[in-house]
Amino acid sequence: MxxxxxxxxxxxxxxxxxxxxxxxxxxxxxxxxxxxxxxxxxxxxxxxxxVRHLPLSGIRFAADGQLVIGATTTNSDAAAHPDVRRRYPAVTQAILAGASGQLRNMATIGGNLLQRTRCGYFTDTSQPCNKRVPGSGCPAINGIHHNHAIFDWTDHCAATNPGDMGVALAAFDAVVRFQTLNGAGEIPLTDFYRPVGTTPHLETNLPPGALITEIALPRLDVAAQSRYRKVRERASYAFATVSIAAALTVHRRRVQDVRIALGGVAARPWRARIAEAALRDGPATADRFRAAATAELAKAKPLRDNAYKVMLARNLIETTLTDLARRAK
CATH class of the missing domain: 3.30.43 (Uridine Diphospho-n-acetylenolpyruvylglucosamine Reductase; domain 2)
Incomplete structure (x- = not known):
């Protein structure tokens, strides 16, 4: 070091x-x-x-009903908080799926959103990597990439975002608030991560030198009927092959509201807006869930060895929504 x-x-x-x-x-x-x-x-x-000792920890309700989580709140405290567990169960499940208890006791909510990719080429300094050394190349494109992106990748990078919590936050329209020497600002989580483009080393839209101060979750009735599921290559703690945060409310067997975000498929949490639009106000049936998943994945661009992720993501959307619909009945 x-x-x-x-x-x-x-x-x-x-x-x-x-x-x-x-x-x-x-x-x-x-x-x-x-x-x-x-x-x-x-x-x-x-x-x-x-920044661990800054006055930025804790969880509170804002006047407008938002749930606000301080950036230095530990993952363990956020996952165990009764209001998070009751109002956003998928957030608690995502945090618990993300790491061991020892890591959750140390890791902070703000830091969780800023963790770097676990692509093997990024972590191997003997290999080129555009995220680590801009302009050096991306060997994953033609190399080992079975666990890389199927959406939004370019020839400059095909790594995936490793987070779990961020997937759930993306599904529920969370907002990242930050502070700079010039003042405060905020970014919707769905806009927080930058597209890969030609500059994969630039990962977020935070201004230079900005410090994340808190995460705000809007009051969403649908979020209380949510679930996070994670498929990984081993039963112990591992990064997602594909994961999903989903929420569903059903009225008279029709979808009243639905939220879907995927992990392990892109350089950022992937909000499945095509699938959501296809499902709202329609029948809450497995056939419709599968059709919506197929529509969402139609634009996937798998690499040579990771086309299995398309089928895996489709099945995960269908089975998770079917389970939520069954619980709603």
């Missing part, structure tokens, strides 16, 4: 100033991703600014 400076900040503005004043500085929360990358010299910040 390369030598670096460490600074613990007590106030948000102090942390922002520390990062702004040191080129290459980074914020660190739980460190469950960044420290690993530093050990392998994939990330080499000149300074890390510890």
């Amino acid at each position: 390369k030598e670096f400076a460490y600074q613990r900040s007590a106030q948000v503005r102090d942390a922002l100033a520390e990062v702004a004043g040191t080129p290459g500085a980074k914020f660190i929360g739980g460190g469950t991703n960044l420290v690993d990358l530093m050990k392998n010299e994939i990330e080499t910040p000149a300074k890390v600014v510890d």
Whole structure:
């Protein structure tokens, strides 16, 4: 690991100033991703600014009914919170599916959204990787890519976003709030991650030096009828091959509202808006669920060895919605 400076900040503005004043500085929360990358010299910040002790933790209701989760809240605390469990069960399930208890006790909500890809080429410094060294190439395109993207990839990168919680947050229109030295801002989670394009090393739309302060979840009745399911290559903790966060309400056997987001299929959580539009106000039947899934996946562009993900995602959408519809009855 390369030598670096460490600074613990007590106030948000102090942390922002520390990062702004040191080129290459980074914020660190739980460190469950960044420290690993530093050990392998994939990330080499000149300074890390510890934000764990900033007044940014906790979960509260806003006046308009939004549920607001502070960025330094641990994953364990968020998953166990009774309001998260009751109003957004898929969020709790996604967090619990994402890592071991030890990691959840350290990892923060803000840091969870900023974790880097687990593509083998990205984590192997002997290999080229456009995310790690822009312009060096993407060997995954013609190499080992069975667990890579089927949506939105380009010749510059085919890696997938590794998160679980972000998939559930995307399904429920969560908003990421942040602070900079110039003021506060917010970005819908569905716009938080950048398309791959020609610059895969630029992963989010956060302004330079911005610090995530909180995540806001709007009040959604449908979210209380939700589920997160994750298919992975082993039963112990592993990154998703394909995952789904889905919510469904049914009235008189017709779909009243539906939310669907997929993980493991793109460089960002994939909101299945085509499938959602095809299902609203229609019959809540397995045939309709399958047709909607097929419509969503029609634009998938699998690589040589990951076309199985198209069938897997289709089956996952159908079975999860069928299960939710059965529970609604």
